[in-house]
Amino acid sequence: MTGRETRNSEQKELAARAAGGDIRAFEELIMAERPRLYSFALAMSGGNHADAADVLQEAFIKAFVNIRRFRGDSSFGTWLWRIVHNEFLNYRVALRSRPIRQEGDDETVSRLPSDHPGPAESLIAAERRAKVLELVALLPPKYREAIVMIDIREQPYDETAELLGISMSALKTRLMRAREKFSELVRKRKEHFI
Amino acid sequence: MKPCERTVQLVAASMGRDLERDEALFLKEHAAVCPECRAHLAASDTAIGILKGGLVPQEIDTPPLFNERLRERLRERAGHPSWYRYLPQIRFRRFELGFLATLLLLAVGAVTFFYFHEDAPQPQLVTQKEVSTDTPLSIDLEYLAVHPIAEVTVTIELDEGVVFHSDYREIADARSHTWKGRFNEGINSIPFMVTVEKPGIREIRTRADIGDWRHEHRITLTSNGKMLTMAMYRLPKRRI
Structure with a gap:
C-alpha cells in the first residue's frame, strides 16, 4: 500500500468515527488543512479575521454534519476545501454588506506575520498589503477565489481547477477576467497605493 | 473593445508555463500597435505585480479561542444530531x-x-x-x-x-x-x-x-x- 493509499484509508476510518459523533476524530481530520484554509479564508475576506473565522467555523460545522457524504473518492482535504469554497459563495452577501476594514481595526491583515519577516519590513508595506486585500475583497466571489488561489496563494492550476470543479480553460478565462477587474479597481483607487 | 484572440490565447498559455521566445516576441510587437491588447496585457501585469509577493502567508494559525469555540459547537452538534443525519437509514x-x-x-x-x-x-x-x-x-x-x-x-x-x-x-x-x-x-x-x-x-x-x-x-x-x-x-x- 502506498503512502497516499494509507493516508486515504486512515481518513476514511477517521471520517467513519466522526460520523458516529467522535469529535476528536473530526479534529484530527481537519488539523492538517486548518492553517492553509484559514490563510485562504483570510485572503477571501479582505484580511478580516472575524469574517474569516466565522466562515471557516460554519464550513467545519457543515463538514461535520455531512461527514457521511465523504466517500473517499477525493482526498478529505479536497472535500473540505470545496465546502469552504461553497461557504464563501453563501456568505458573499453578508460579507459585502459590512465594511471590509475599519481604521484602527486591529483585526486586520496589517498585523499578519509576513512570510519574510524582519526588521526591514516597514509599516508601509504592511499597510499596503492590507489595502491590496481590501481591493481583492471587492471582487465578485468567483473572481476573488481565482485570484486568491492562483496569484496570492500560488496554488497549482490543475489543483485549483479541481477544487473549483471547473476545467483548466475555464479557470484561465476566469483568472484573466479577474485580473482585468482587479486592475480596474486599482486604477479607480490609485490613492490606495500612493 | 476586446483584445485579439491570439493575445488572449497566449496570455492563457502563459499561465502555468513560460512562453516560447517567438510567442513572447509576438505579444511585445503586437502590443506596440494594438491598444486593446496593450491594455489587456497591462491589466494582467498590474494585477500580477501587485498580488505576487507574500500578501498572505501560506499557513496561518487560527485565532485564539477558535478551536475551543469550534469544539463547543461540534459537541452541541454531536449531542443533538439533526434528523436528517438519520434519513439515509430510513427506507x-x-x-x-x-x-x-x-x-x-x-x-x-x-x-x-x-x-x-x-x-x-x-x-x-x-x-x-x-x-x-x-x-x-x-x-x-x-x-x-x-x-x-x-x-x-x-x-x-x-x-x-x-x-x-x-x-x-x-x-x-x-x-x-x-x-x-x-x-x-x-x-x-x-x-x-x-x-x-x-x-x-x-x-x-x-x-x-x-x-x-x-x-x-x-x-x-x-x-x-x-x-x-x-x-x-x-x-x-x-x-x-
Whole structure:
C-alpha cells in the first residue's frame, strides 16, 4: 500500500468515527488543512479575521454534519476545501454588506506575520498589503477565489481547477477576467497605493 | 473593445508555463500597435505585480479561542444530531411515503386554517399550482408599483431540501439570493426556478424592502416525491 493509499484509508476510518459523533476524530481530520484554509479564508475576506473565522467555523460545522457524504473518492482535504469554497459563495452577501476594514481595526491583515519577516519590513508595506486585500475583497466571489488561489496563494492550476470543479480553460478565462477587474479597481483607487 | 484572440490565447498559455521566445516576441510587437491588447496585457501585469509577493502567508494559525469555540459547537452538534443525519437509514415503501405526504398535507391544512382565523391581518393566497417533481418549479414574484421606485431590495431564502435551479454553480449552491434594482410603474416580475430535492414540506421566504415598508411572501412546497404542490401567500406589509 502506498503512502497516499494509507493516508486515504486512515481518513476514511477517521471520517467513519466522526460520523458516529467522535469529535476528536473530526479534529484530527481537519488539523492538517486548518492553517492553509484559514490563510485562504483570510485572503477571501479582505484580511478580516472575524469574517474569516466565522466562515471557516460554519464550513467545519457543515463538514461535520455531512461527514457521511465523504466517500473517499477525493482526498478529505479536497472535500473540505470545496465546502469552504461553497461557504464563501453563501456568505458573499453578508460579507459585502459590512465594511471590509475599519481604521484602527486591529483585526486586520496589517498585523499578519509576513512570510519574510524582519526588521526591514516597514509599516508601509504592511499597510499596503492590507489595502491590496481590501481591493481583492471587492471582487465578485468567483473572481476573488481565482485570484486568491492562483496569484496570492500560488496554488497549482490543475489543483485549483479541481477544487473549483471547473476545467483548466475555464479557470484561465476566469483568472484573466479577474485580473482585468482587479486592475480596474486599482486604477479607480490609485490613492490606495500612493 | 476586446483584445485579439491570439493575445488572449497566449496570455492563457502563459499561465502555468513560460512562453516560447517567438510567442513572447509576438505579444511585445503586437502590443506596440494594438491598444486593446496593450491594455489587456497591462491589466494582467498590474494585477500580477501587485498580488505576487507574500500578501498572505501560506499557513496561518487560527485565532485564539477558535478551536475551543469550534469544539463547543461540534459537541452541541454531536449531542443533538439533526434528523436528517438519520434519513439515509430510513427506507419508505411507496404507499408509506404517500400516506406520510397526505398526513403532512392535512397538518399544513389544519395549521393554515387556524392561522387564517386569527383576528390579526391575514396572509393572502396569491397563487397555487401542482407540477411534477421531475421538472424544476418556475416561480414569479410579482409586485405592482403605482409609481416608479428607485431602490428596491428583494431577498429570497430557501429551506433545506430546496435548491435554486441554475446552470451557474454559485447560484445553485446558494441558500439565498438578493436582488437590488428599481421598479417601474406597473407589474414588476422577479422570476426564479427551484428544485425540491427531498419529499416533505419546504418553505421559501421572500421579502422586498421598499422604502420603510417590507413586503413578504411565504411559498409552501409540498412534495410526495412525484408531485409538487406550491402555494404562495402574501403576508401583510409591515414597517421595517
